[in-house]
Amino acid sequence: MLKHWMKKVYGSFQNINGLPSKPLEAYVNVDIKLSGCPINATQLLSTIASLLKDNFPNITHKPVCLECKLKANPCILIENNEPCLGPITAAGCGALCPSFASPCYGCWGPCEGARVDAMASILTKKGYDLEEILSRINAFGQNIKIV
Ligand code: SF4
Numbered sequence: 830m831l832k833h834w835m836k837k838v839y840g841s842f843q844n845i846n847g848l849p850s851k852p853l854e855a856y857v858n859v860d861i862k863l864s865g866c867p868i869n870a871t872q873l874l875s876t877i878a879s880l881l882k883d884n885f886p887n888i889t890h891k892p893v894c895l896e897c898k899l900k901a902n903p904c905i906l907i908e909n910n911e912p913c914l915g916p917i918t919a920a921g922c923g924a925l926c927p928s929f930a931s932p933c934y935g936c937w938g939p940c941e942g943a944r945v946d947a948m949a950s951i952l953t954k955k956g957y958d959l960e961e962i963l964s965r966i967n968a969f970g971q972n973i974k975i976v
């Protein structure tokens with residue numbers, strides 16, 4: 830199948846040697862990782878500013894909930910039973926989605942010490958399907974299985 834698509838895209842592909850698909854740090858040294866797709870402009874500018882001053886940037890690995898609470902948003906997980914993944918997702922986006930009453934779907938990847946099992950348990954108790962929860966949690970490069 831891969832050969833079929835290689836031929837379709839490149840015509841002749843004899844000289845194409847692709848690398849196996851792995852995280853960037855498997856191939857080059859990575860000093861700093863910014864989450865988000867796209868990354869947050871404020872976080873990028875602050876990272877560049879820190880580096881220009883020879884300081885190591887302060888990148889938070891706390892959960893989205895922290896930013897959400899700093900914005901004094903009502904908690905849609907608690908109050909509306911929305912499947913918000915803020916408790917296990919890395920902050921940095923400014924709690925964008927919950928600020929518009931929309932649940933975080935985890936696009937910044939896991940925060941430090943993410944308690945995925947506890948999150949899954951809370952959402953299961955709220956009536957969400959475990960498979961659906963895992964597909965949300967795993968949508969951004971994770972491969973979490975809960976048995
Ligand atoms: S709405 Fe989501 S991000 Fe905000 S506090 Fe509740 S769980 Fe956390």
Ligand code: SF4
Pocket residue numbers: 893918919922923924925926927932933934935936937938
């Ligand atoms: S899905 Fe979560 S991490 Fe992504 S922008 Fe929305 S609130 Fe931020």
